[in-house]
Amino acid sequence: MNNFLFVAAENDALANCKAGGMGDVVRDVPRQISERGDKVHVVVPSYGRLHQNGLFKTHLNFNLRGLPYTAELYEVKPKKELPNIVHYVIHHPEIEAGGIAHIYHDDPKEPFYTDAIKYFIFCTAVAEAVKKGSFGELDVIHLHDWHTSLMLFLREYHQEYINLKDVRVVFSIHNLAIQGIRPFDNNYSSLKNWFPEVPIDYMALMDYRYQDCINLMALGIRFADAVHTVSPSYKEDVLLPSSPPEFIGGEGLEKDLQKADQEGRLFGILNGCNYKNVNQEAKGEIYRNTVKALFGWLQQEDKKYKADFLAHTGEKIMEYVGNKPKFIASSVARLTEQKFYFFKRSPEAFVEILKKLEKADGIFMLLGTGAPEYEELFRELSYEHKNFIFTNGQSEKLIDSIYLESDLYFMPSLFEPCGISQMLAMRNGNPCLVHYTGGLKDTVHHMKTGFCFAGDSYDEKIKNMLEAFDMALDVFQNDKPTWKKIQEAAKRKRFTWKKSVDNYYKLLYKLD
Incomplete structure (x- = not known):
């Protein structure tokens, strides 16, 4: 039996521990590994709340900032x-x-200031737990995004954690644009403040653009035994430099990614989608579920500032x-540059879509929260356009209804490492309209x-x-047989985790 450790900032196998698609992956891949008869330990931070009904396992003692630190490891249901x-x-x-999904902090003045501190402590505690044998003897440690890459710094340079060199370490990139850049000193x-006793190899750790800083995403790419992008086409994208907004590629890390590729360490494997035990709302509940969600939000203290808007919706x-x-077009996403740059920069194009829908007796439903300037834009457009229904909040039931009852799912992402929304929409036989980029290339085929x-x-x-x-x-409207064919083909598509994890074993874990 192989023994794995997954280390991440999110895990949707736990209640209230998800902000994005990474949480789905950290939930689903261990399930697939367990089906193969192997063992998986999954560890995330408690964020001051997730340990509350947990079973205390052990104290973890280590040094940071030249001071003794003690963290606690809990097993949770x-x-x-x-x-x-x-x-x-x-x-x-x-x-x-933090304020984002009660997980991440947003430090606009000094990006990653608070999160870096959290994950410095978390990673050192995990390294200590591995050293103590809390997870048994490990074959593979699988790290996710910059929040966990510090374990590779500890493995490479920290005298206390050289034992990590005995384990194969894999690094998955979920969002290359968010890199965890912090000063050395x-x-x-800063790195030096938290690890004063560790000599710093500036050349090996520095960010090319900010040379007085460490880039934690780059650290994962440079030091992992295998590096993984969450779709094959996105792997091809990130080997090229970005030239926004026409093309988003390696985001300044393309040289590191090219080197990993030349060394045979970089692999593009498409994420899977869950097709078992799917929560399904009854058909015809979309409007009722919208109203229920709105009533729920209106009672929340932190939503008071937009109570007028929720009532308007x-x-x-x-x-x-x-x-x-007669027709529902929809989108469900965090309101960010990645997902809706085209609408933010060209709101007139979105208005054009609403007018086309109006002629067809159609509406556009958008559900999501996110960057204040994006929320503001969509609230304004909603006041101006009767057939634009913007539900500015989060509701699992309403999301299920939207995937089930839309006619067309719209995903105009500027870039997309993999994308899960298009898979969830297709699972319900819901055709998608997508920007032909990254993982969307690997999942949606035109006509x-x-x-x-x-x-x-951009204009094109x-x-x-x-x-x-x-x-x-x-x-x-005019070719129902072709529409039905596209719907059926979308519904038949299967992006299974079994297939993805077979490739993980072969390429990332080297266990086949």
């Missing part, structure tokens, strides 16, 4: 108990919950309860399972996006 998977959290008072949240949705639209747009310049992309939307509406 997952949402669903499965054989061979044990879930843990690490608690320390300085590992606090002269800052409370409620009024709009009531009009459609008895007078259903076969959905609709795609691309272009050599916008023009092609509108044309692709016209084409989708035209097929829906």
Whole structure:
């Protein structure tokens, strides 16, 4: 039996421990490993809350900032108990919950200031737990994104944790744009402050653009035994330099990624999607679930600032309860540059889409929260356009209803490492309209399972996006057999975790 340790900032196998797609991966891959009869330990920070009903396992003692630190390891109950998977959290008072999904901090003045401190403590505690044998003898440690790459620094340079060299360490990139860049020195949240006893190899650790800083994402790419992007096409994208907004590629790390590729350490393996025990809302609940979600949010103290807007959305949705639209286009996503740059920069293109929908007696439903300037833009557009329903919050039931009842799922991502939304929409036989980039290239095929747009310049992309939307509406209205064929082909597509994890074993874990 092989023994694995997964180390991450999020794990959706636990309640309230997810901000994005990484949480899904950290939930689903261990399940697949357990089905093969191997054992997995999954550890995430407690964020001051997840340890509360946990079973205390051990104290972890280590030094940081020249001072003794003690963290606590707890075993915790997952949402669903499965054989061979044990879930843990690490608690320390300085590992606090942030404002983003009660996980990440947003430090606009000094990016990563608070998060770097949290994950410095977390990674050192995990390294100490490995050294103590808390997870048994390990064959593979699988790290996820910059939050966990510090374990590779400890493995490479810290005298206390040289034992980590005995274990194969794999690093998955979920979001290359978020890199965890911190100063080497002269800052409370700097490498030297937290690890004063460790000699710093500046050349090996520095960020190329900010040479007085460590780049924690680069650290993962440079020092892991295998590096993994979450789709094959995204692997090809990141080997090239970015030239935004036309193309988002390696984000300044393409040289590191090219080197990893030349050394045979870089692999693009598509994420899977869950097709078992899917929570399904009953059909026809979309408007009811919208109203329920809105009432729930209106009662929350932290939503008071947008109470007027939530009430406005409620009024709009009531009009459609008895007078259903003929066509629903939808999007569910965090409101960020990655997901909606095209709409933010060219709101007139989005308005054009709303007008096209109006002629077809259609509506556009958008659900999400995120960057304040994106929320603001969509709230304004919602006040101006009757057929734009913007539900500015998070609700699992409503998300399920949107995936189930939309006619067209819209995903105009500027870049997309893999994307899960398009897979969830397709699982329900819901054709997608996507920007032909990264993982969207590997999952949606034009006029076969959905609709795609691309272009050599920004203006061309916008023009092609509108044309692709016209084409989708035209097929829906005037060519029902083709529409049905596309729906059925989308529903038949299977992006299974079994297939992905078979490739993990062969390429990343080297266990086949």
